[in-house]
Amino acid sequence: xxxxxxxxxxxxxxxxxxxxxxxxxxxxxxxxxxxxxxxxxxxxxxxxxxxxxxxxxxxxxxxxxxxxxxxxxxxxxxxxxxxxxxxxxxxxxxxxxxxxxxxxxxxxxxxxxxxxxxxxxxxxxxxxxxxxxxxxxxxxxxxxxxxxxxxxxxxxxxxxxxxxxxxxxxxxxxxxxxxxxxxxxxxxxxxxxxxxxxxxxxxxxxxxxxxxxxxxxxxxxxxxxxxxxxxxxxxxxxxxxxxxxxxxxxxxxxxxxxxxxxxxxxxxxxxxxxxxxxxxxxxxxxxxxxxxxxxxxxxxxxxxxxxxxxxxxxxxxxxxxxxxxxxxxxxxxxxxxxxxxxxxxxxxxxxxxxxxxxxxxxxxxxxxxxxxxxxxxxxxxxxxxxxxxxxxxxxxxxxxxxxxxxxxxxxxxxxxxxxxxxxxxxxxxxxxxxxxxxxxxxxxxxx
Numbered sequence: 001x002x003x004x005x006x007x008x009x010x011x012x013x014x015x016x017x018x019x020x021x022x023x024x025x026x027x028x029x030x031x032x033x034x035x036x037x038x039x040x041x042x043x044x045x046x047x048x049x050x051x052x053x054x055x056x057x058x059x060x061x062x063x064x065x066x067x068x069x070x071x072x073x074x075x076x077x078x079x080x081x082x083x084x085x086x087x088x089x090x091x092x093x094x095x096x097x098x099x100x101x102x103x104x105x106x107x108x109x110x111x112x113x114x115x116x117x118x119x120x121x122x123x124x125x126x127x128x129x130x131x132x133x134x135x136x137x138x139x140x141x142x143x144x145x146x147x148x149x150x151x152x153x154x155x156x157x158x159x160x161x162x163x164x165x166x167x168x169x170x171x172x173x174x175x176x177x178x179x180x181x182x183x184x185x186x187x188x189x190x191x192x193x194x195x196x197x198x199x200x201x202x203x204x205x206x207x208x209x210x211x212x213x214x215x216x217x218x219x220x221x222x223x224x225x226x227x228x229x230x231x232x233x234x235x236x237x238x239x240x241x242x243x244x245x246x247x248x249x250x251x252x253x254x255x256x257x258x259x260x261x262x263x264x265x266x267x268x269x270x271x272x273x274x275x276x277x278x279x280x281x282x283x284x285x286x287x288x289x290x291x292x293x294x295x296x297x298x299x300x301x302x303x304x305x306x307x308x309x310x311x312x313x314x315x316x317x318x319x320x321x322x323x324x325x326x327x328x329x330x331x332x333x334x335x336x337x338x339x340x341x342x343x344x345x346x347x348x349x350x351x352x353x354x355x356x357x358x359x360x361x362x363x364x365x366x367x368x369x370x371x372x373x374x375x376x377x378x379x380x381x382x383x384x385x386x387x388x389x390x391x392x393x394x395x396x397x398x399x400x401x402x403x404x405x406x407x408x409x410x411x412x413x414x415x416x417x418x419x420x421x422x423x424x425x426x427x428x429x430x431x432x433x434x435x436x437x438x439x440x441x442x443x444x445x446x447x
Contacts, residue, residue, distance in 0.1 A: 023049065023091065032061030032165065038103060047084050048106045051099040054088075062100060064165040069102050071140060071164045079131035081105055081151060081162040104162070109152030112159055112210075114217030118246060122279045123157035124150070125211055125252075129276060131161035132207065133267035136200040139170045143198060144183035145206035147213040170199065185229055186219045191261055193233035201261035204270070208256030211249075215242040248275045 024037030027048070038049040052065045072083040084103040091097055112124055128150055135142055142149075142164065149163040166182040181192045189205035191197045209220035220239035221228050231237060238257050241250050252275035255265040270276060 021049075030163070030165070032057065032064050037106065046106050048104045050102040050104065051089075054098045054100055056097075065100055065102060067167065068163070068165045071167050071169075072102070072104070075135070075138065075140075077131060077134045079127045079134065079160055081107070081160045107151040107153035107160060109154075109156065111148050112150045112152055112214050113147075114213075114215060116214070118249065119279065120157045121211070121214055121249075122275060124152070124159040124214065125207075126271070126276045126279050127159040128161055128207060128210070129267050129270050132200075132203050133271065135161070135167075136203070136267060140164075140167055141170060141199055142167050142203050142206075144187070145203050146184055146187045146210055146219075150210065150214075168198075185232075186221045186223060188232065189261065190233050190259055193229055197261065199261070200266070201264050204256050204264045204267065205261075207270075208253050209239065211253060211256070212239060212242060215245055246275075248273075251275070 020041045022039045022041060024039060026034050026036050028035035030050075033050050033052040035048055035050050038047045039045070040047070050065065050068075052062050054062060069083075069086045072081070073086075075083070082105040084105060086100075086102050089099050089101055091099060116124075128145070132142065132145070142161065144163060144166040145161070149161065150159050151162050152159055168182065178195045179192070179198050181188060181195060182198060183192070183206070185193070187206040187209045189198075189202040192202050212220040221232060224231075236259060238259070241253055245253070252270070252273050255270065255273065258264045265273070271280070
């Protein structure tokens with residue numbers, strides 16, 4: 001590892017204090033610099049260092065690094081590689097060299113690669129699109145979106161956009177033609193190849209090429225030199241979509257690779273595409289209800305409200321009839337039998353009361369020990385209690401109103417209302433309070 005020595009060299013251009021760190025192994029090389037591991041001597045922090053030899057490099061290479069430092073310093077996004085600082089170092093190896101350095105967060109996952117499942121592909125693409133949306137909102141165009149400039153991390157299904165050496169700040173002069181194309185030719189949009197325009201839409205085209213690269217492990221276009229550039233810029237064709245990509249993924253690529261930049265989807269729209277919406281961090285919260293009441297189905301909302309209104313009006317009418325002095329006709333239409341019919345004996349015990357005739361009855365084979373409470377009408381205050389018994393050892397009868405000789409029985413009836421069955425209890429008090437109580441009950445059952 002090369003040891004940092006600041007003696008006789010310029011201090012940091014962005015910091016006034018001396019940075020002490022050790023350069024580790026080289027982990028990458030670009031068109032104008034190298035990327036190495038850096039370790040801080042003070043706290044052992046590991047970071048990535050992009051360096052350019054100020055004496056040996058071309059003027060344009062040093063300018064690109066300064067441009068990246070300037071832009072990266074202004075950005076702060078979880079989807080963009082984090083800027084940690086910059087400095088100038090004099091390092092003595094075989095000879096003394098002066099390096100301009102950019103310090104960035106270190107992502108050990110490296111660049112994105114192929115042979116990943118589509119869920120991981122979607123997650124990484126979502127990160128890149130989110131990074132581009134942020135960058136574009138800051139008035140910046142990346143100009144060199146490709147697989148080598150997308151780093152994996154911190155998790156395997158996450159990615160961050162890196163290498164802003166070709167990036168530019170949008171202005172009337174920088175994005176309209178004739179322009180000087182920036183970036184890598186095989187990922188350039190047709191309008192960039194033709195030197196007409198380079199803006200956020202051009203990044204979206206490069207994104208589509210990068211998705212193809214992440215699937216296949218190869219550039220979207222085969223490198224045939226000038227012939228490839230002519231095909232991108234003039235042929236009107238598109239790169240071949242991977243066969244292993246789902247229909248949703250292919251549709252996503254179509255939205256990115258529209259040859260007319262005005263027809264390409266923006267990053268905001270791409271984040272709403274089904275290919276990415278399913279892996280958005282907000283997807284679970286938006287689509288998964290916590291309970292039944294959280295589920296809103298607007299498609300059936302109007303019909304449901306109409307059904308409730310009809311049901312309530314019908315219930316009022318029926319229960320109102322139950323509250324009158326005439327009583328209820330349990331044999332009328334609109335009621336259904338919920339058990340089979342069979343006669344059994346009923347024993348009546350009451351103060352001064354006589355036994356009643358046997359009348360209509362229903363079998364309740366799964367209910368035992370049912371008490372039937374009877375209330376006498378006609379001004380008499382006596383109350384009789386009838387208790388059924390089981391002549392066959394397991395069958396219980398509830399006697400109908402016609403067998404009580406002026407007595408009114410209490411029982412459980414089930415009435416068909418739409419597709420629901422609503423239990424209606426004939427209460428002991430013969431007042432309109434009965435109707436109000438049961439209406440409230442029916443409302444509770446509906447909710």
